[in-house]
Amino acid sequence: MIEFDNDFTWESDKSIDEMMQEAYQKILLEKENGVSGYFTLGEDSLEIMEDALAYAASNEFIKKSDTIVIIGIGGSSLGTKAIDSIFKHQNTDVKKMLFLENPDEIDLSEKLASIEKEKTLFIIVSKSGSTIETISIFKEIIERFSLDFADGDKSRVTTITDEDSVLHKFSKYYGIESFLIPSNVGGRFSVLSAVGVVPLAIAGYDMKSILEGASIMAERFFTKKENHILKKAVFLTKHKKETPMNVVFSYANCLEDFTKWYVQLWGESLGKIDKQGNHTGLTPIGHIGSVDQHSFLQLIMQGPRDKTVTFIKVDNFEKDIKVPDITLKFIEKTDYINGYSFNELIDGECEATKESIVKEGINVDAVTLDVLNEKNIGKLIMYYELLTSLCGIMLGVNTYDQPGVEIGKQILLKKFTKSS
Amino acid sequence: MIEFDNDFTWESDKSIDEMMQEAYQKILLEKENGVSGYFTLGEDSLEIMEDALAYAASNEFIKKSDTIVIIGIGGSSLGTKAIDSIFKHQNTDVKKMLFLENPDEIDLSEKLASIEKEKTLFIIVSKSGSTIETISIFKEIIERFSLDFADGDKSRVTTITDEDSVLHKFSKYYGIESFLIPSNVGGRFSVLSAVGVVPLAIAGYDMKSILEGASIMAERFFTKKENHILKKAVFLTKHKKETPMNVVFSYANCLEDFTKWYVQLWGESLGKIDKQGNHTGLTPIGHIGSVDQHSFLQLIMQGPRDKTVTFIKVDNFEKDIKVPDITLKFIEKTDYINGYSFNELIDGECEATKESIVKEGINVDAVTLDVLNEKNIGKLIMYYELLTSLCGIMLGVNTYDQPGVEIGKQILLKKFTKSS
Structure with missing residues (x-):
């Protein structure tokens, strides 16, 4: 199971429902017309x-x-x-x-x-x-x-x-x-x-379960049971000027490559010239908690208010390694964590960090996997792909091409063919 | 040896020299007063x-x-x-x-x-x-x-x-x-x-050489032989509204952890509330070439014009592995690279990518190490630390504290002491 929460603060606006409805119709057409498969x-x-x-x-x-x-x-x-x-x-x-x-x-x-x-x-x-x-x-x-x-x-x-x-x-x-x-x-x-x-x-x-998870998410979305995806896409794109960056904070080392996948999906799909000829897009940034709390959190907390933050966390990681009940002379003040597992510590850090960011009035959402299993990852992949398509629709870009990288390829070819 | 180049485009402005001079005096004071050691x-x-x-x-x-x-x-x-x-x-x-x-x-x-x-x-x-x-x-x-x-x-x-x-x-x-x-x-x-x-x-x-490199860079900077650092700090902070993000593209896998170090240095030092009470800072983003050309380049090229890009490259990597002179039936069009080394390929990609970004009018600078040795890395570390201090001075923040991460620590403590 995956849960999606958000603390988005925005003025209520009747047009939002219309925008959601319009984006839904467009993505349905993308699916039915095979714009992407x-x-x-x-x-x-x-x-x-x-x-x-x-x-x-x-x-x-x-x-x-x-x-x-x-x-x-x-x-x-x-x-x-x-x-x-x-x-x-x-x-x-x-x-x-x-x-x-x-x-x-x-x-x-x-x-x-x-x-x-x-x-x-x-x-x-x-x-x-x-x-x-x-x-x-x-x-x-x-x-x-x-x-x-x-x-x-x-x-x-x-x-x-x-x-x-x-x-x-x-x-x-x-x-x-x-x-x-x-x-x-x-x-x-x-x-x-x-x-x-x-x-x-x-x-x-077990690819069957990953595919099943993806199917479930797509089916639920297209039968309007996951409208939060539409809402998030509207929120992020509507505020692209104020918050042009979305930071994904994943609380597990094994999700680092997943955040890199997200960075590519998001960056290459949405960084485009829109139908009016304007440069548009949202910048994806991937970080790993709690390590990067010691690196990027200060910037989120006190730097410019130009970021939204998404937390990805897993509720029921195995809790095998407990912090031993050892008191180190002079360092007794760390003992409050003794007896808890390391995964409880990292989970507590995720919650504490999220709360501190929300308190600052920064827009935050959270994706919580009950367990890290194949079905949930299939759902998560489809969730991010749908979200990307919806943001592309709202931004008025072609989500599926990448014309901007062609010129570099041509220059490269010239470099090596000229000098040979 | 390290070379520093830039393609910054900005209107000439007499105040820039004054800003550079003022920042220089302030960093000199930071050094002399031991504000940082x-x-x-x-x-x-x-x-x-x-x-x-x-x-x-x-x-x-x-x-x-x-x-x-x-x-x-x-x-x-x-x-x-x-x-x-x-x-x-x-x-x-x-x-x-x-x-x-x-x-x-x-x-x-x-x-x-x-x-x-x-x-x-x-x-x-x-x-x-x-x-x-x-x-x-x-x-x-x-x-x-x-x-x-x-x-x-x-x-x-x-x-x-x-x-x-x-x-x-x-x-x-x-x-x-x-x-x-x-x-x-x-x-x-x-x-x-x-x-x-x-x-x-x-x-x-060989830490001695790393320390020596750092000494050389600091000495050269404080005797005004590396004024490009001052200029870059003025440029980046002057344009913090237009280009709030600096993307570092390192062209070597072994520099990935260096870019993470840069992200911490930059993010945690500069993301602050300034003397006037405003949220300020610049957002650091680290990427690795050529891999991330296949991920982030499209966004840089066609997305919003909100980024400066810094290339870090090494000129004389060993060139041991050459692309074999093999022609694969039907895939002959890739043969232009045959006989070149993989490092020449990655270097060519760096150059081609840089040229394509410059052509778009995006502000780019490059740090080129002649070889990847200890002295150069010592210089590079000191270069980035000086640049960070100078940007902090220009932004009017305390570069050396991190008050924004304290609240999360307090919430964490409460979570575990309350429930125990």
């Missing part, structure tokens, strides 16, 4: 999950492998990594996942050195099929591990890409197993498509 | 470094240990972690460092399970000596590893704290080695005090 991935991806599991079960090499290396960047890795980071601690029998994303030599060498060819399935993820970082790292993998696709090594590799992309054509040519991303599902909305479902299912995660 | 840590910490090395050399237990566990949070760990993250890849003979920061049970259990008591020095870092997360984790360490300070275990522990703090008194009582933080050096400015110098020197890092 993510809305129904909870159901649509069940088949691809079954296919991936059947493929893994029939492939002798995958059965004996214990590691999956994902070669992908941005939307091709962030969501998968987020789910792996959350659940690997709870699942000791899943395959280890390793992510080769940045073309950073220190990072690459360390990770490459840790790979055992005989136990590793390489999954190349690129929607376009020609992402320069991804394909370059793939080439390094081919050379370093002497992969010969004509000679049996094709079962060591799987690709995930758009239909008829160059990577898809390459895969078909060599008979490499390839899973397809629906063409109307963009990178940052793709975690519940083949992009995340195939590697995570093969690794052994 | 960080300015001279480059020289002042040499002695504590020698003490730490002598202590480590005379302690049989430390000599055979191969791991240092730092128990600290916020300013007590971020800077040390940043330096460890940057240099551990270059130094294979240093002791391994492990950071116990967040009271998160999943993270704690994993790290605790990896600790071998016989090979580990525990360093407790807390300026006040009673940081609740830190002391609670220390208690867990005492219980789990059955530390008995009356019975010889005191050589397994070192503390770093303020003189006469409760942790200092505790240490003296048990004869535990303790290193002191100057009282006028706050947590987030403390990396070059005992806080960072002691653990990093004991681990085997």
